[in-house]
Amino acid sequence: MLVLAIDTSTKIGTVALYDSTEGVIGEINLNVKQNHSDTIMVVIDTLFKLSKKEIKDIDKIAVSSGPGSFTGIRIGVAVAKGLAYSLEKPIVGINELDILAELAGKRTGKIIAMLDARKERVFYAIYRYFDSNLVRESEYLDGEIRDIVKDSSEEILFLGDGAEANKTLITELMGEKAIFNLKSNNIPRSSILAELSLNKEDNLFTLEPFYVNKTQAEREKENQEKLKNTYI
Template identity: 25%
Template sequence: MYLFALSTAEQGASMALFEDNNLVFESSLFSRKSHSKALLPMVVQAVEIRDGMRVDRIDGFIAARGPGSFTGLRIGISMIKGLSMAVSKPCAGVSSLDGIAFRFCHSQKPVCVMMDAKRREVYSAVYHFHDGKLIQKGPEMVCSPETAIDRAGFDALFVGSGSKVYREKICSRTHDKAVFSYPSMDGVSACALVISAMSDKGVFDFENHPLNPVYLRKSDAQIHFEGKTGA
């Protein structure tokens, strides 16, 4: 079984191709070009990395469903839904936060994901793993950095773009007990999206992962419109 995964939750993009439960290809791109301009060449490269591979041989498609960039998510989800419909294969959505947290599933510390949500807020959730398996996941929320830090506790691993933006605040609030990831590990990983929803037998759980966008808060356009209309 071939699975193709894509994340456009942040400015960078990540995609991965799996054969059964084996990673065949993973590519990440950080570009100031819009996702619509950068994605197609990446998709072509990901598919053609296997000799004779065609899109219609892919058995399922996965996208980061959010939270994240409103525009980026819409582009990525639309592309995955379009590919899925074109070849009549299933599609699924996985939390962007899971796509970061599961890069650190062997951490013995709580993993606090903090994606920069702008407006002095972060998208966040706290994860607890044991021997690479998820034991507990806190609620996904958009909140102040202080709230995310306090929910994680002092002795946690802080990851994601927000953990770098608010590093000084984290260090101060945890009395320098916090641990951080390498900056190159802060993005949403398409590979981790797939792994987070894999069963112990290496089967992806499409049934419980519908591809519906999750934004956690209203877009700037919505807020501006409601402010004008008094909604």
């Protein structure tokens, strides 16, 4: 099975071609100031050319469904759904935090994958390995760093750009109990996304971005509805 994986949930856009038998055929990570909407199709086209594959060869499309950048998530999901529809291929959405957690590398102990939400807030989830299987122990959450790590009595491995952005604060709060991966290991890998998608499938028409919390537009709409109801 040949999978095209697309991840634009963070500032680094990443796409991969992954074969269920051969492994990674090709993977491109792109970190530029342009919006993902300006680059993602160019990167996908380049990936196929370098891999000497054609887009009609793929069997499935995998996409990061978020959380992360609201705009980035929408772009990635829209592109993936458009390709799946036009090529008549199955599609799978995988949570970005689950992708990040796989970077822990079979480490024992508590793992927290984090995506930066600014102002000392992160999107996060808690994981742990049991019998070599990565298990998520929490819901997908949105919270403040101080609340997340308070009263922690064990070492925690922190992953993701949320951990990188808040490393100083986390270290101040936890000291040596805070463990961080190397910077290069905090980058989501679309090849991991592809591998996680192998035995899964979503409904093309119901697959939606996963935000954890509401977008600004959604909050404004909700406030308008509340004001409207006040005067009824």
